[in-house]
Amino acid sequence: MTSPPSSPSHKASLSQILTHKLTPKNYVYWKTQIVPYLKGQRFYGHVDSSNPCPFYATKVDAWHEKDAPIMSIIISSLSDDAMPLAVGRDTSKEIWDALHAAFSSTSTTRILSLNVALQNLVQKPKETITQFLHRAKALSDELSAAGKPLPTEDSNIHIFRALCPKFESVVSAAMDRREPISYTELHGLLLSREYLIASRQAVSDPTVDAAANIAQPSRSPPSHPYGRGSSTGRGRGRGGRGAPTGPSGFGHSNAYAHSPCTIYGWTNHQAPMCYYRNKPPGQPTPPAFPPTH
Structure with a gap:
């Protein structure tokens, strides 16, 4: 017959089997985990009174030697809140009964x-x-x-x-x-x-989000200080002072990428709206590319 594993291997196995330490709120789940383990190690008799401490003095020491690892197993599975119940107990049975009385109240x-x-x-x-x-x-x-x-x-x-x-x-x-x-x-x-409801919502939600994005187009700051509708108010034409930027103004640097200004080649306006079309004397020539902001 093979001898049961030593106490260090008990602890190593216990740390893998008992995923939850005992708290005042999980006694049922804790007991569900630890009872099969104790039975598998042939230790359960020490806590259910089927293997009590013998009366013969010559056997008492051997019994306590076997009971000590069981005490260690139970104590190592306790949380800080449950630990005080094990203090001062001499056997695994005493600890077991104290935990049962505290967390399995029938009041x-x-x-x-x-x-x-x-x-x-x-x-x-x-x-x-x-x-x-x-x-x-x-x-x-x-x-x-x-x-x-x-x-x-x-x-x-x-x-x-x-x-x-x-x-x-x-x-x-x-x-x-x-x-x-x-x-x-x-x-x-x-x-x-629940899965069916979540699947239907996953199909419908992206459509709603896309509609919201279309209804609220993003705005970008003006790309040219002299553009129509720029925030500086220096633009001329229909944009007017302080008019908002948009596809018809200079606020979007690529609004006319397919038909840029034929005078300077910029893509944020067309030739009829070009500020420099009738450049007054002394006015500096604009750069080759519109300034970025």
């Missing part, structure tokens, strides 16, 4: 608060269906851990009431069934509906 107040939370459950506007269902299931799981499991049909009713209106078709189909729909199947149906 009337605890059970009442969980039921109220389910009744007030509402899917948030930007919450995905997976996030919402996990939140709903966490409340049901906590009730089960407290000894008050919720029937499937009751759990479904809370979920149906809390879903956004866009999932109404799925809710109607599920309620028409003879047998209550399972959590897994409901999750799959709602996930498919």
Whole structure:
């Protein structure tokens, strides 16, 4: 028979298996992860009383030697909030019972608060269906851990009431069934509906954005200080003082790229609108290319 691995390999495996440390809010999920691990290592008997500490003094030391790695495994899986519950405990069983008593309360107040939370459950506007269902299931799981499991049909009713209106078709189909729909199947149906809605929005949204861009063309600063409609107000002609730039003015340096000015070759105006067409005496000759800004 092969001997169980040593405690260092236990810790290495545990860090890969236990992805969540125990907090006051995830006891059910933490226990779901750690119990199979302890059973697989044949350690679970130390925490469920099936392998208690022996009465014979000659066997006590050997038992504690085996129990020490189990204590280490449990302690290493605790968050800072849960760590105080392990302080001062001498065996893994004592730590296990302390955690169970603290985080698996069966008090009337605890059970009442969980039921109220389910009744007030509402899917948030930007919450995905997976996030919402996990939140709903966490409340049901906590009730089960407290000894008050919720029937499937009751759990479904809370979920149906809390879903956004866009999932109404799925809710109607599920309620028409003879047998209550399972959590897994409901999750799959709602996930498919969510994907379909998102696909339709992905098709329609780009069209809306493009229309908005067309309705609001971008504006660029004037490319020539003497152009018609420039912000300096020095332009002549229809642009007038302070008129906005546009395809008919000099504000766009390539507005007439296909038919540039035949006098100077600029592409932001044509010859009939050229400021230098009747250049007065003493006026400097413009540069070969329009200035850029």
